[in-house]
Amino acid sequence: MTGIACCQIDPQIGDLDGNAERISAAIIDARSAGADIIVLPELVTSGYMLSDEAEARSVALTRDDPRFTRWAEAAGDSLVVLGFCELGEDGVLYNSAAVLDEGGVSAVYRKTHLWDREKLIFTPGRDLPPVLQSRHGAVAVMLCYDLEFAELTRLAVVGGADLIVAPVNWPLFPRPEGEHPGEVITAMSTARTNRVAVAVCDRAGVERGQRWTEGTAIVAADGWVVAEAGPGEAVAAADLDLLSSRDKNITEYVHVLDDRRLDLY
């Protein structure tokens, strides 16, 4: 079994040092609670509601920033995925996710589907989400709006992902009482139609007037939510048998990947 923890914390806009401490504390707490895979929100190093490119540039990190080394040390033998505002070696800004393990930054993914005003600040990533082999199974890393594109999630599963993890910042949209957030509905559908586990880590708090869905959730490969953070700063945690989802058969004659009609699409 693999322990997954999604830490729905409340970063403060522009507070690089304070957020670094919040991130370290969340990693240490999740590790103490036995987590093998720890997910933090999108843009957790900087906050989300950056007003323009200049402000984003002032809080951007390069992937060799020493903070990553400190967080990787805190991570120990767990795998940590967190979102950050990246200054690329090409001088432009990316909305990125870093994957940390004992060795430091083992991968960086740059968001390929930018949401709304992110398009005014960030350059979209040019590469598909990585599917990383770990001792816990194969982990695909995406960011927020990426999850709304079934083309992308399917490709990750075809590429061998046992778990899709995604730092997110979900702006609050109204929904009928008793319903999961729409984004969680899509995570559930992604899970059940691909037989893949999905772990999304939203953020808490209110930032420059923006409220968040606080929709952090872990979804098992059968499509049902096994843990939610609920409102406020909180952790969603669950133990999942990630390798069990490598069996894509639902019945003797139903296989969610082999049943695709690749001759038609």
Add this chain to the structure above:
Amino acid sequence: MTGIACCQIDPQIGDLDGNAERISAAIIDARSAGADIIVLPELVTSGYMLSDEAEARSVALTRDDPRFTRWAEAAGDSLVVLGFCELGEDGVLYNSAAVLDEGGVSAVYRKTHLWDREKLIFTPGRDLPPVLQSRHGAVAVMLCYDLEFAELTRLAVVGGADLIVAPVNWPLFPRPEGEHPGEVITAMSTARTNRVAVAVCDRAGVERGQRWTEGTAIVAADGWVVAEAGPGEAVAAADLDLLSSRDKNITEYVHVLDDRRLDLY
């Protein structure tokens, strides 16, 4: 506004004449209630739990069967979509949907994704679901398991569909209390990620020991369920402004189709 009615009736296995009467009655009732688009279950002419190809052949209809003319007359100026066991002009069996209007059978779609033991009886369709221009907007017609393939539903929306309709027979799977059926979760995700309305018509009753989800639902283009049939024989009905979903923008900078990264997949 377009009135949509999904008639969750309880066909009897092998009872072609009785089912024909049930279908006529459902169409007449839905028309009286003001429906413009009327959906009936998958394989509603024959029942679903056919034991083998020989039994299926014994209850198959060709698309020029006079029953379709009678149902089309009952339909008047509404559009009717129903599932039937089709004997093709090539002598093989298809799990098909017929679209009926005043002129009779205006289209037949043959299920491209066969579920489970259907593979032992039916030949999979060779053509993508049609997107039919009607005075109510563009209607894509699929069947049951087809809906689980986001590749297919996306293609329908790119092809201009304002509404996806699907006759289904959903075998009952266990689910946590308070949750929509998993198949409805996927219909909701399809709706919200494509901004398209989805109307699915399940069946009622127990057939040869098989229970059904009785999950008939109409989902608006924002992803929320606007009508459900609930258990037993019942109708889910709703009025939807289908053309409003042609606007694929969620915010000024978010467009659910233009935001696809077609350079990556």
